Amino acid sequence: MKMKRAVIFLILMVMGIAVYRAFFSTDRYTALNQQVSNCDGCTVKNEETAVDIAEEILFETYGQSRIEDQRPYEVRLLGNKVWSLKGTLNNSTVEKLVSGGKPEFGGTFEIDIDPRDGKILKIIHYK
Numbered sequence: 327m328k329m330k331r332a333v334i335f336l337i338l339m340v341m342g343i344a345v346y347r348a349f350f351s352t353d354r355y356t357a358l359n360q361q362v363s364n365c366d367g368c369t370v371k372n373e374e375t376a377v378d379i380a381e382e383i384l385f386e387t388y389g390q391s392r393i394e395d396q397r398p399y400e401v402r403l404l405g406n407k408v409w410s411l412k413g414t415l416n417n418s419t420v421e422k423l424v425s426g427g428k429p430e431f432g433g434t435f436e437i438d439i440d441p442r443d444g445k446i447l448k449i450i451h452y453k
Contacts, residue, residue, distance in 0.1 A: 411437050
């Protein structure tokens with residue numbers, strides 16, 4: 327009987343941690359510690375700089391709260407040539423429903439940045 331309780335407790339703890347991470351993550355992006363290599367003149371050498379540039383453009387274009395609701399962002403360095411950032415659908419919609427607020431339904435953003443000069447190669451927000 328004690329073993330059964332211990333197993334149930336362990337399962338509930340793991341589920342609780344997973345729910346906490348899914349619902350209450352405050353990180354801007356999931357850090358993979360990627361960096362551009364073999365590019366002496368590159369201006370966007372790491373994830374943090376790519377996120378800073380993306381947020382500046384995205385906040386102005388789509389609104390800060392709409393973009394921040396898509397945190398944590400997915401940040402990938404593709405072939406050492408493009409920083410690709412994507413928003414994630416999170417549970418802010420559920421939180422707004424529970425608290426009586428009006429949720430915003432919709433998709434996420436995608437933005438691609440050239441690491442050499444920081445130029446925006448692509449920007450889109452799905453519905």
